[in-house]
Amino acid sequence: MIRAKALLRREGSNDSVTHLELFFDLVFVFAVSQLSHHLLEHPTWTGAAETLVLLVAVYLVWTYTTWVATLLDTAKLELHWLLLLIMLVSLFMNASIGAAFGDFGWLFVEGYLLIQVGRGAWMLTTGLDGTLQSHFVRTLGWQCVSAPLWIAGVFFDPELKLVFWGAGALLDLTGHLLAHRVPGVRTEGTHVPLAGERIFERFGLFYLIALGEGILTTGTAIAANLEGPLILLTGTVALAGSVAIWWCYFYRLERETLDRLASAADHFRPGVVAGNTLMVLLAALILVAVGDELAISRPLEHPDVATVLILYGGPALFLAGQAVFIQRVLGRVPGSRLVGVGVLVVLAAVSFLLPAFVAAIGAALPLVGVAITDALVHRQSRPPNARQDGPAAV
Structure with a gap:
């Protein structure tokens, strides 16, 4: 619990967004550009569906990392390293967007799952309180359920890849919209120390x-x-x-x-x-x-x-x-x-x-x-x- 208290943002703290966080965002602005070019090159229903699936993955990586950076104190060195490491992996993941439904689908999925599962597992080692610990356990559980769909899609042609990845993205998005609820576990937002x-x-x-x-x-x-x-x-x-x-x-x-x-x-x-x-x-x-x-x-x-x-x-x-x-x-x-x-x-x-x-x-x-x-x-x-x-x- 000592480490958790050291890493958690102080209650009532509304510190300004740091330069490192804005620097981190640039990798995802690059992703928006990549998604735009993908749709421009494939202005069809299939191209739109591919763009949407990739957008869901990109957005979930960004938003979950942003929630972590808001819950934790971004002045701490551990958070600096976390953001920079995610930034590195995201750079390669986002660079592969244009070829994700081609020869480099493995790179996109590898980056996506490495960030989502790795970041969630790391959060469980920080000794969070009961509410936050439960939240990240549920989040990691939902991600582990969808991971086989993302991995399986790598081994198929673009049409079937879209089916598997679409199912994975839908499952991840559903979990996100439901705040990763699981039967028998109550979620309480007022107990989340969110700035x-x-x-x-x-x-x-x-x-x-x-x-x-x-x-x-x-x-x-x-x-x-x-x-x-x-x-x-x-x-x-x-x-x-x-x-x-x-x-x-x-x-x-x-x-x-x-x-x-x-x-x-x-x-x-x-x-x-x-x-x-x-x-x-x-x-x-x-x-x-x-x-x-x-x-x-x-x-x-x-x-x-x-x-x-x-x-x-x-x-x-x-x-x-x-x-x-x-x-x-x-x-x-x-x-x-x-x-x-x-x-x-x-x-x-x-x-x-x-x-x-x-x-x-x-x-x-x-x-x-x-x-x-x-x-x-x-x-x-x-x-x-x-x-x-x-x-x-x-």
Whole structure:
């Protein structure tokens, strides 16, 4: 127990996110880029399914490591070595994403299981209290059940590999969503010493740098198509959509969430909702980045079904994810997000008749509309003597 007390973050501590943690995140921003390129190269239902399976694995590695770094004191040398070692293994795992359904599936699975099982086993040696010990025992048990599916998939062709890995990812995600419950064992979030504000800061920063990767993808696409007659228009539309996505979270939603969290006794369950929402938002950002690149590179072509689903699916998934989060955590009906999703569905239905650049404009407009609505609602609800407010600081 002495070691546990030395490694656990002090109760009530909300220390700022460290530079090492942000450095660690860069490996996973690289993974987001790899996933975007995989979907761009395979814009089919099978390619989308492969991308989703890989995203689940990447996200679970990042989020479980982030939870550990939030529970434990990141000033301790043991945590430095843990993060750096996971960073090393993750670098090779994420580098193999493009070839995971080819010749290097073994490398992706080896990295994934080594991190998930190894980190969980290490946590059980730290002498945690009963609640945390039970949590990590259950987590490790669920991971050991899914591991044979991941391992078996390595030995099959891409079609069967997708079946086995899909089952493994579904099992891991189900365990995550159920907080790794097992029959006869009760879970109690109020007993988990989680620094709520810190975990939300962690999620927000990762979301921001993942959004920055989308900007990088857009910039690369612009640089490759500078001679295009509509490059100024398509590039501006892509950036406008990204700015709207940033605005929809950082203008007021983050501050409202932190204010609500300050009065909540249980920081564990809101943190779980935030983490699950982040995975949805990452999937949305991948779709948005791929859609922007398709519109920039082929602006005058009429989009096929895959392009329309990517162009409109990203913004719709983003707004839907935020809608669920707002309802679950803030307890209010997110009308603007629901209207935005409805408008996207209607516009998607007619986009097959339009050039890709017009379809891209249609996909970005609801995002911009929601961002403007948020700003107007905030201004109307602000007391007359309140100072001018802007996007919340990160």
